[in-house]
Amino acid sequence: MTTRELTYVKAFNEGMHQIMAEDPDVFLIGEDVAGYGGVFHMFDGLLAEFGERRVKDTPIAEQAIIGLGVGAAARGLRPVCDLMFMDFVGVAMDQIFNQAAKMKYMFGGAVSVPLTITTAGGAGMSAAAQHSQSLEAWLAHVPGLKVAMPASPYDAKGLIVGAIRDDNPTIVVLNKKMLGVKGEVPEELYAIPFGQANVVTEGDDVTVVAIGRMVVEARKAAEALDKQGVSVELIDPRSVQPLDTETIVASVKKTNRVLIVHEAVEFGGIGAEISSQIQEQAFDYLDAPVARLAAPFAPVPYAPVLENAYVPDAARIEAAVRRLLERR
Amino acid sequence: MTTPTEAIDEVVPATRDVVLDLHRRMVRIRRFEESSGKLVETGEIPGFLHLYVGQEAVASGVGAVLTDDDQITSTHRGHGHAIAKGAELRPMFAELYAKTTGYCKGRGGSMHIVDMSRGMLGANAIVGGGIPIAVGAAFASQYRGDGGVAVSFFGDGATNIGAFHESANMAAVWDLPIVFVVENNGYAEFTSQERHMRLVDIAERAASYGMPGVIVDGMDALAVREAALEAVERARRGEGPTLIEAKTYRFFDHQGIKGMRIPYRDPAEVEAWKSRDAIRLIETIGIERGLVSAEEFEGIWAEVEAEINDGIEFARNSPDPDPADILDDVYTV
Numbered sequence: 001m002t003t004r005e006l007t008y009v010k011a012f013n014e015g016m017h018q019i020m021a022e023d024p025d026v027f028l029i030g031e032d033v034a035g036y037g038g039v040f041h042m043f044d045g046l047l048a049e050f051g052e053r054r055v056k057d058t059p060i061a062e063q064a065i066i067g068l069g070v071g072a073a074a075r076g077l078r079p080v081c082d083l084m085f086m087d088f089v090g091v092a093m094d095q096i097f098n099q100a101a102k103m104k105y106m107f108g109g110a111v112s113v114p115l116t117i118t119t120a121g122g123a124g125m126s127a128a129a130q131h132s133q134s135l136e137a138w139l140a141h142v143p144g145l146k147v148a149m150p151a152s153p154y155d156a157k158g159l160i161v162g163a164i165r166d167d168n169p170t171i172v173v174l175n176k177k178m179l180g181v182k183g184e185v186p187e188e189l190y191a192i193p194f195g196q197a198n199v200v201t202e203g204d205d206v207t208v209v210a211i212g213r214m215v216v217e218a219r220k221a222a223e224a225l226d227k228q229g230v231s232v233e234l235i236d237p238r239s240v241q242p243l244d245t246e247t248i249v250a251s252v253k254k255t256n257r258v259l260i261v262h263e264a265v266e267f268g269g270i271g272a273e274i275s276s277q278i279q280e281q282a283f284d285y286l287d288a289p290v291a292r293l294a295a296p297f298a299p300v301p302y303a304p305v306l307e308n309a310y311v312p313d314a315a316r317i318e319a320a321v322r323r324l325l326e327r328r
Numbered sequence: 329m330t331t332p333t334e335a336i337d338e339v340v341p342a343t344r345d346v347v348l349d350l351h352r353r354m355v356r357i358r359r360f361e362e363s364s365g366k367l368v369e370t371g372e373i374p375g376f377l378h379l380y381v382g383q384e385a386v387a388s389g390v391g392a393v394l395t396d397d398d399q400i401t402s403t404h405r406g407h408g409h410a411i412a413k414g415a416e417l418r419p420m421f422a423e424l425y426a427k428t429t430g431y432c433k434g435r436g437g438s439m440h441i442v443d444m445s446r447g448m449l450g451a452n453a454i455v456g457g458g459i460p461i462a463v464g465a466a467f468a469s470q471y472r473g474d475g476g477v478a479v480s481f482f483g484d485g486a487t488n489i490g491a492f493h494e495s496a497n498m499a500a501v502w503d504l505p506i507v508f509v510v511e512n513n514g515y516a517e518f519t520s521q522e523r524h525m526r527l528v529d530i531a532e533r534a535a536s537y538g539m540p541g542v543i544v545d546g547m548d549a550l551a552v553r554e555a556a557l558e559a560v561e562r563a564r565r566g567e568g569p570t571l572i573e574a575k576t577y578r579f580f581d582h583q584g585i586k587g588m589r590i591p592y593r594d595p596a597e598v599e600a601w602k603s604r605d606a607i608r609l610i611e612t613i614g615i616e617r618g619l620v621s622a623e624e625f626e627g628i629w630a631e632v633e634a635e636i637n638d639g640i641e642f643a644r645n646s647p648d649p650d651p652a653d654i655l656d657d658v659y660t661v
Contacts, residue, residue: 027471053471056502058498059494059497059498061494061497061498062494063460063490063494063495064460064463064491064494064495064497064498066460067459067460067461067463067464067491067494067495068460068467068498069464070460070464071449071461071462071463071464071465071466071467071468071478072464072465072467072471073464074449074450074461074464074465075399075449075464075465075468075469076468077471094454094457095460095461095491098454098457099452099454099457099461103450104657104658104659105657105658106432106435106436106440106450107431107432107435107436107440107450108430108431108432108433108434108435109433109656109657110431110432110442110443110444111449111450112660114660143658144659146659167660168659168660
């Protein structure tokens, strides 16, 4: 397998190119995805390679963008519908959670909806309250949807391919602060199926479960802690729906301590579900209460000084791990 | 108070086959609705029903010009659309009875009848929710070049929701093969049209999106059929969408067959519309023009009655879903 270093967004883009070349039923629609290549350059070059039939700029109409995808998917195509910013899922939510998610079940299995929604979430760019959110817990709460949050260039490519090949409605949430992050990526087409966690680093003293970009911050924290003799097992669930609780629980049974980190608000976040699963399945193994580190219960603020205080980072993850280890 | 459109049926030519076809579609809908309404009242069917009685000419006139390869999306008041598109009564009754032999294996009920083999892409309990999905079905036909057309049925109330406007605009700008059929029955649930929009003719909304808007007498199945035929052929030729406004009326309440809890319609208005009953209208036309005899029409009613009884019997004798299967079909695996 030949690999080379690519940025997160280039890796995603390569996955799009390769899957569209492989499967003529895949098409892409969204706001400024064709001529402009997407505001984050996620779709650069697709119009030139695949033409206007398969790569289309839409009006600003999120309900129609997703609804068109639902109808086309129900008819057997594999639409990729882009929502630009994750905050815009709210505009299209009826089509996502009442239509796409429920058709299979509500219609007694008569219809599959192989729709992929792409979007970019996450804070850290002073984009403020309507362009910075992490809403994965909303989506993960709806039976029928699958939600992935790639945390590396390798995963960005593998998960978009996995999503498009999946016969269910999937949402791939890129993190816009990770677009330039580099990593090794195989040249050939490959897919990462949803529901398979990545054990980023193995360790014995404490488990850290991190979501999306928090994996990058947790990795920095783990390196710092390693130099201090603390061995961290870092787990990236990759998808929050389905959630690979098996890998998480196995790790907690080994380390006996666990911290969960995400940049969505803590209350009702996916960390609450992970925490519950751990306590139900590994209570007797815990040497300390399950710890969470996440955003405070407020909209994402604009001021850099406030936003920095809002989003967890490596230093705060390291401190949280230290507090967890002090607990006897 | 709304008033029925003046009859324009004289100008619509018809053949014997067309009259018989439309009549049977409408009688199947009428009797399915009346029977299931009673079964809900007696408690034999759970949930609640939004009955289509009064509006049969709309679904039937449109359904008559579509093939099984054409797709429709429907509404919470969707039984008529399914039947007009050729759905069988056995699995329809079985779905209302929440049985495994139903169209949705008892998972969906009245508001979610689906029949993919006949291009019935599903009824929808979110007002306006099916409109963008029909745009997607039309896109799939355009993408594949398969010649298929999509039709979305929805009510006057749905034309106030954003999904309608987004869908109409996108369909127009991409010349998608779709026909938007607004069944203007004068009420969004219990709120009259004059209280929910400034327009009298919803067809005027088409102009905003650069597509033709057509008004048709929704109690005259022949007139609906003719308008639908023109719009569907236009869509098939790749010339883009049409908005058809069918002026119609529901004879029962928003939900169920019982009387209104709070009167919101003038009884004189209801009677005026009932005097233009679509089924009686086509029977009159058929007999007056010497195309079909009264006895033949009676024969259709009798045949449909047997089909209704058979469907109810089938549903009653079908098995309930097994709670052990409750997680089946949440995902495609």
